[in-house]
Amino acid sequence: MHNVTIGNVEVTPLLDTPVLMNPQTFLPGHGDELLAEFGHLADERGLLPMAISCYVLRSAGKTILVDSGLGNRKRPGFPRGHLDESLREAGIDRAEIEIVLNTHMHIDHVGWNTVDREDGSREVFFPNARFVFQQHEWEYWMQPEFLAQPGNAHLNECVVPLKDTGRVELVSHEKPVDEHITFIPTPGHTPGHVAIGIMSAGERAVIIGDASHYPVQLAHPDWSPSADTDPIQSAKTRDRLFDWAIEEGRMWIAGHWEHPGIGRLVRLDGKRVFRAL
Numbered sequence: 001m002h003n004v005t006i007g008n009v010e011v012t013p014l015l016d017t018p019v020l021m022n023p024q025t026f027l028p029g030h031g032d033e034l035l036a037e038f039g040h041l042a043d044e045r046g047l048l049p050m051a052i053s054c055y056v057l058r059s060a061g062k063t064i065l066v067d068s069g070l071g072n073r074k075r076p077g078f079p080r081g082h083l084d085e086s087l088r089e090a091g092i093d094r095a096e097i098e099i100v101l102n103t104h105m106h107i108d109h110v111g112w113n114t115v116d117r118e119d120g121s122r123e124v125f126f127p128n129a130r131f132v133f134q135q136h137e138w139e140y141w142m143q144p145e146f147l148a149q150p151g152n153a154h155l156n157e158c159v160v161p162l163k164d165t166g167r168v169e170l171v172s173h174e175k176p177v178d179e180h181i182t183f184i185p186t187p188g189h190t191p192g193h194v195a196i197g198i199m200s201a202g203e204r205a206v207i208i209g210d211a212s213h214y215p216v217q218l219a220h221p222d223w224s225p226s227a228d229t230d231p232i233q234s235a236k237t238r239d240r241l242f243d244w245a246i247e248e249g250r251m252w253i254a255g256h257w258e259h260p261g262i263g264r265l266v267r268l269d270g271k272r273v274f275r276a277l
């Protein structure tokens with residue numbers, strides 16, 4: 001996949017890893033419905049293709065990474081991420097990344113913030129980056145009871161250590177990243193979840209984070225995945241974001257839709273449809 005441009009902003013899609021989604025566990029209560037209606041999209045085991053994609057933006061003279069994938073640690077139930085190789089193939093040195101934006105703090109969005117070396121030491125993977133988090137998201141996940149949960153080891157590995165580097169910036173969604181890039185509050189998947197808006201020279205895009213995980217949600221925005229903190233709120237957010245992107249003519253950039261997850265949402269015969277680029 002080649003780069004796309006939105007006005008003066010260049011977007012490079014980078015695959016961390018493809019993944020296969022089991023709708024029975026991922027969309028609890030809707031797995032059978034999904035396979036009945038969209039079974040043609042599934043493989044012979046009933047699994048659907050998804051991705052964990054990250055995006056590098058060149059905007060206003062800066063190089064910005066949106067989400068940092070799974071990372072290179074071996075974790076039960078997760079494949080290893082390959083963002084390091086994807087960066088290399090795209091000719092981007094990790095030292096070039098000046099800003100990392102994490103749409104939220106789940107394991108598949110903060111993974112490459114740090115890496116563990118063979119000697120046991122831990123290193124920030126992007127040596128020249130500052131890490132911009134939503135204050136609300138930070139405060140939610142930094143609660144001691146969350147940090148103590150084994151399922152949240154990634155917070156202690158990939159988020160907490162950044163604090164000591166002095167390169168964490170906590171912001172409100174109202175603060176723009178630069179003249180082209182803004183945060184769009186999209187709560188529900190997590191409390192402080194944000195999408196990333198791009199607007200430049202009359203062109204517009206949105207990088208949606210985990211506001212939607214799969215295109216079947218265009219017809220069924222209420223099919224909220226098990227990972228959503230607030231499945232009622234996330235369904236409302238998802239439904240509104242789809243319509244808003246269509247009305248605004250925003251290029252749609254979805255890191256969990258099949259890589260590269262870039263295209264346009266259109267309305268056809270009253271139905272929302274994704275047209276991949």
Ligand SMILES: [Zn+2]
Pocket residue numbers: 106108109210256
């Ligand atoms: Zn995710």
